[in-house]
Amino acid sequence: xxxxxxxxxxxxxxxxxxxxxxxxxxxxxxxxxxxxxxxxxxxxxxxxxxxxxxxxxxxxxxxxxxxxxxxxxxxxxxxxxxxxxxxxxxxxxxxxxxxxxxxxxxxxxxxxxxxxxxxxxxxxxxxxxxxxxxxxxxxxxxxxxxxxxxxxxxxxxxxxxxxxxxxxxxxxxxxxxxxxxxxxxxxxxxxxxxxxxxxxxxxxxxxxxxxx
Ligand code: Z5A
Numbered sequence: 001x002x003x004x005x006x007x008x009x010x011x012x013x014x015x016x017x018x019x020x021x022x023x024x025x026x027x028x029x030x031x032x033x034x035x036x037x038x039x040x041x042x043x044x045x046x047x048x049x050x051x052x053x054x055x056x057x058x059x060x061x062x063x064x065x066x067x068x069x070x071x072x073x074x075x076x077x078x079x080x081x082x083x084x085x086x087x088x089x090x091x092x093x094x095x096x097x098x099x100x101x102x103x104x105x106x107x108x109x110x111x112x113x114x115x116x117x118x119x120x121x122x123x124x125x126x127x128x129x130x131x132x133x134x135x136x137x138x139x140x141x142x143x144x145x146x147x148x149x150x151x152x153x154x155x156x157x158x159x160x161x162x163x164x165x166x167x168x169x170x171x172x173x174x175x176x177x178x179x180x181x182x183x184x185x186x187x188x189x190x191x192x193x194x195x196x197x198x199x200x201x202x203x204x205x206x207x208x209x210x211x212x
Contacts, residue, residue, distance in 0.1 A: 006036070006086070006093045007211070008130070010100040013138030015159060015169050016149030017189045018196060019098055022138065025197050026204065028094055033208050038088045041098035046083050049076040057156040064157075070108040074122045074134065077101070081127065100132060102184070104174050107158070110172025111165050134207050136200060137177050138189035142166040145189075 011019050011026065023039065025162045044053040052072050055061060077100075088095050101123050106113045142163060149159060177184040185203045189196055 003090070003092045006089045006091070006095060007133045008095050008097070008131040009045070010097045010135045011104070011138065012099055012102045012173060013139070013182075013189060014106075014135055014142060014145050014173065015166055016145035016147070016152075017140055018133075018148070018193070019080045019136035019138060021193060022136075022200060023096065023098055025181065026064055026136070026200060029201065029204050030096065031210075032048065035094045036092065037094045037096050038084070039098075040080070040084060040186055040203045042080065042100055042103065043073055044076065045080040045085075046076075052076040059101040059156065062157065066108065066112045066114055069112070070104060070114055070119065070122070071176070073104050073108065074126050078126045079114045081097070082201065097132075102128070102132075102135060102137075102173065105176060106169045106172035110175070123184060123206065132210065134203075135184045136203065137173055137178075137184050137186050138196070139174065139186050140172070142170055 009026070009030075011023060013019050027037050027039055042049070043056055044050045052075060056064075056069065056072055056076075085095050101119075104119055104123075105116065109116055109119050120162070146163070146166065149155075174186075177186050187196060187199045187203070
């Protein structure tokens with residue numbers, strides 16, 4: 001009998017939205033439902049991808065061209081898909097990924113101003129037909145996110161952007177959710193963690209009941 005393909009779940013959100021704080025919760029819910037889960041992240045997820053991540057987030061290339069940034073995201077993604085994500089999905093494993101291509105549309109597209117059509121061409125080239133099955137978008141006001149993120153580590157190359165950049169990123173994400181309401185579920189990330197996790201739990205239970 002042919003192995004059933006695993007599901008591809010991504011988690012997205014602006015700065016300090018709480019992805020890291022909720023990923024273990026999401027993974028444990030899926031595992032409790034009997035799904036084998038591979039957790040990974042973008043940019044990164046492979047040795048080569050993690051090296052690209054250092055180039056992207058570090059401060060040694062502050063004047064990086066926008067196109068270079070976009071192409072590096074997709075270079076890391078190509079490696080990630082071929083060596084990790086696709087083999088796992090084909091083996092029936094559920095892949096839980098901290099950010100994926102929606103982040104390229106939100107940050108490089110809405111944030112930096114690269115045309116959507118250009119990103120779509122790269123998406124088709126690198127991913128073929130593969131798209132996430134479910135995306136949880138953690139949404140909160142930019143100021144709240146920046147305040148939360150500011151209480152953590154030193155800022156990376158993206159975190160040094162101005163507030164206007166993050167406002168465009170947020171609008172970009174919300175537009176994706178409006179365009180694809182079936183795939184992208186908005187989670188209000190403003191309240192306390194327990195309330196955020198209640199919303200996540202409802203969405204995942206619903207997904208597991210209908211598609212899992
Ligand atoms: N990027 C891109 O441009 N294009 C692409 O295609 C891809 C990525 C894939 C790296 O992402 C950067 O890459 C990212 C976009 C870009 N740049 N930025 N900015 P990342 O995901 O590795 O890093 P990040 O966005 O900076 O994530 P983050 O700052 O780690 O945020 P988070 O994981 O969403 O938040 P958190 O660490 O869970 O929470 C932040 C703080 O808030 C922390 O102290 C928590 O304890 C606190 N917190 C969390 N939830 C709550 C609630 N509910 N109440 C109160 N406090 C809370």
